[in-house]
Amino acid sequence: MSDLPILVRINEEGPREGFQFEPGPIATERKIELIDSLSKTGLREIQVASFVPPKNVPGWADAEKVVAGFTRRPGVRYTALWLNDKGFLRALASNTLDMAGSISLTLSEKFLMRNQKRTLVENIAAQRATIGTYLKHGIPVERLSLMAAFGCNFEGDIPHSRVIQFIQTGVELGAERGLTIKRVSLADTMAWATPKSIKKVVGAVREKYPELELSLHLHDTRGMGIANACAGLEMGIANFDSAVAGLGGCPFAGHRGAAGNVCTEDLVFMCQEMGIETGIDLGALIESALLAEDIVGHPLPGSVMKGGALSRMRERIRAAA
Amino acid sequence: MSDLPILVRINEEGPREGFQFEPGPIATERKIELIDSLSKTGLREIQVASFVPPKNVPGWADAEKVVAGFTRRPGVRYTALWLNDKGFLRALASNTLDMAGSISLTLSEKFLMRNQKRTLVENIAAQRATIGTYLKHGIPVERLSLMAAFGCNFEGDIPHSRVIQFIQTGVELGAERGLTIKRVSLADTMAWATPKSIKKVVGAVREKYPELELSLHLHDTRGMGIANACAGLEMGIANFDSAVAGLGGCPFAGHRGAAGNVCTEDLVFMCQEMGIETGIDLGALIESALLAEDIVGHPLPGSVMKGGALSRMRERIRAAA
Numbered sequence: 001m002s003d004l005p006i007l008v009r010i011n012e013e014g015p016r017e018g019f020q021f022e023p024g025p026i027a028t029e030r031k032i033e034l035i036d037s038l039s040k041t042g043l044r045e046i047q048v049a050s051f052v053p054p055k056n057v058p059g060w061a062d063a064e065k066v067v068a069g070f071t072r073r074p075g076v077r078y079t080a081l082w083l084n085d086k087g088f089l090r091a092l093a094s095n096t097l098d099m100a101g102s103i104s105l106t107l108s109e110k111f112l113m114r115n116q117k118r119t120l121v122e123n124i125a126a127q128r129a130t131i132g133t134y135l136k137h138g139i140p141v142e143r144l145s146l147m148a149a150f151g152c153n154f155e156g157d158i159p160h161s162r163v164i165q166f167i168q169t170g171v172e173l174g175a176e177r178g179l180t181i182k183r184v185s186l187a188d189t190m191a192w193a194t195p196k197s198i199k200k201v202v203g204a205v206r207e208k209y210p211e212l213e214l215s216l217h218l219h220d221t222r223g224m225g226i227a228n229a230c231a232g233l234e235m236g237i238a239n240f241d242s243a244v245a246g247l248g249g250c251p252f253a254g255h256r257g258a259a260g261n262v263c264t265e266d267l268v269f270m271c272q273e274m275g276i277e278t279g280i281d282l283g284a285l286i287e288s289a290l291l292a293e294d295i296v297g298h299p300l301p302g303s304v305m306k307g308g309a310l311s312r313m314r315e316r317i318r319a320a321a
Numbered sequence: 322m323s324d325l326p327i328l329v330r331i332n333e334e335g336p337r338e339g340f341q342f343e344p345g346p347i348a349t350e351r352k353i354e355l356i357d358s359l360s361k362t363g364l365r366e367i368q369v370a371s372f373v374p375p376k377n378v379p380g381w382a383d384a385e386k387v388v389a390g391f392t393r394r395p396g397v398r399y400t401a402l403w404l405n406d407k408g409f410l411r412a413l414a415s416n417t418l419d420m421a422g423s424i425s426l427t428l429s430e431k432f433l434m435r436n437q438k439r440t441l442v443e444n445i446a447a448q449r450a451t452i453g454t455y456l457k458h459g460i461p462v463e464r465l466s467l468m469a470a471f472g473c474n475f476e477g478d479i480p481h482s483r484v485i486q487f488i489q490t491g492v493e494l495g496a497e498r499g500l501t502i503k504r505v506s507l508a509d510t511m512a513w514a515t516p517k518s519i520k521k522v523v524g525a526v527r528e529k530y531p532e533l534e535l536s537l538h539l540h541d542t543r544g545m546g547i548a549n550a551c552a553g554l555e556m557g558i559a560n561f562d563s564a565v566a567g568l569g570g571c572p573f574a575g576h577r578g579a580a581g582n583v584c585t586e587d588l589v590f591m592c593q594e595m596g597i598e599t600g601i602d603l604g605a606l607i608e609s610a611l612l613a614e615d616i617v618g619h620p621l622p623g624s625v626m627k628g629g630a631l632s633r634m635r636e637r638i639r640a641a642a
């Protein structure tokens with residue numbers, strides 16, 4: 001376990017992922033309440049909203065109101081998701097977000113067609129246009145995001161060679177406009193990854209692109225989320241997306257009622273217990289997870305929020321001794 | 322990942338663990354239905370009942386009826402749990418079980434007092450007497466089981482040195498009667514282990530006792546179950562206890578509504594996807610998991626039973642192509 005990172009940075013996506021996925025309407029002020037609660041945990045980055053068409057994702061029709069209502073805490077980056085120029089311009093107009101551009105490529109055409117109604121070729125053209133929009137507004141673009149990087153429910157296994165090929169495509173798309181891609185996010189959008197494939201893909205990317213900083217976006221649909229994160233840690237990966245209480249899931253992935261993103265507090269628990277710093281107060285994060293469960297009104301898949309943190313148990317044992 | 326085993330053997334403990342833990346009464350014939358369903362999955366070992374005092378564990382008051390009612394399938398070992406001579410003699414009298422003795426040591430005195438009302442010293446005397454009972458009835462004793470091997474909710478962290486010390490004690494207890502301990506089960510009874518501590522403890526045991534075959538009994542209370550199993554696999558461990566659909570948990574461990582044992586079908590899924598043979602039909606196992614959920618009448622924590630096996634998804638994709 002010698003390649004474990006010293007410090008892990010977590011990008012909290014619970015608000016965006018969760019409220020996109022939940023069927024029932026959730027009041028704007030409760031979304032804001034969760035974001036403000038998360039802001040106090042020590043998290044350094046929170047994705048707070050999704051600027052997508054309300055007719056597709058009614059849960060985010062109030063994105064403007066949410067981003068206007070939360071309290072910015074110094075040292076925390078607040079980001080949002082969008083899938084097209086219209087969404088980007090909505091986010092930009094808010095004036096409360098930390099704006100950063102990203103080149104987003106999906107490795108499965110079948111999934112891309114379902115999710116965004118584009119072919120692979122059409123998506124490259126769309127990304128080119130999006131980069132132009134970012135540059136026009138002075139928004140930095142240093143990140144490449146690869147969706148369905150490990151497999152797809154509609155296309156099957158994704159060969160490692162395709163991951164390398166799409167990184168190449170992303171790097172070239174940036175270079176066309178004089179941009180240098182510094183970070184690549186590998187997303188296991190439909191939960192096809194195992195610890196073995198995480199290590200293989202990360203190893204292959206590292207071999208070809210040692211200069212890139214990698215991050216993992218892991219879904220826990222088949223229960224592999226934390227094991228896959230651990231495999232990432234063992235490969236030295238220090239950047240993870242996750243969702244408090246395991247909120248979320250992708251409404252387009254075709255799963256029935258399965259878990260969503262890897263759970264933030266379970267990931268933080270694992271890091272802390274293995275001696276990896278996160279800068280996050282696990283007790284405060286568990287409070288946020290319980291708040292999230294209260295807000296959505298049904299049990300969420302997180303484990304440590306139910307089983308309890310060991311740090312608190314150790315304190316209780318010491319106090320009783 | 323070069324030390325992954327080629328073949329993993331799974332000891333299914335769902336029936337015993339699950340029906341011990343469930344609050345509501347479950348009909349004897351439904352317990353039998355689950356055992357018979359599991360018998361058809363390719364599992365080679367199933368712990369089918371718990372012969373414990375009905376006043377402590379009312380869910381197993383019908384242990385005799387369950388073990389008299391299931392259908393033995395050739396090639397499957399059917400075992401049971403007991404905690405004292407009385408329980409052992411009840412199991413022996415059934416004539417339908419594969420009887421094997423085990424030396425059982427608990428590494429936390431506080432947990433032992435709660436669970437079995439014995440001190441560490443009293444437990445050693447009790448184990449000595451139990452070995453005598455096994456030998457008197459011609460039952461083989463080759464296995465040592467260490468409970469709370471990674472930590473305890475009432476005592477805190479368990480140092481690695483104590484694991485080594487208790488293996489020594491177990492080996493000596495056997496040697497007193499001319500027995501050779503061949504297998505050691507390390508149980509993370511209260512879910513204190515992480516992948517890092519699994520690797521450290523297993524490494525320490527291997528260094529001192531390279532001749533012992535190790536198995537892991539992992540609880541998923543803090544969401545680390547599958548990651549811990551993966552750490553075990555990476556250390557070459559080829560024997561795991563698990564519970565279909567994640568049934569179970571320990572009623573004495575002081576958790577509130579948290580998950581129980583690591584989930585069998587999630588573990589089998591991980592093995593299969595990483596190229597490790599289990600001899601188990603994952604589709605049939607998912608059917609058993611759905612049956613278990615139907616029997617207990619509430620959602621169970623297993624993930625693959627909800628997210629779906631990839632092997633079936635690959636077939637569907639191939640058929641559609």
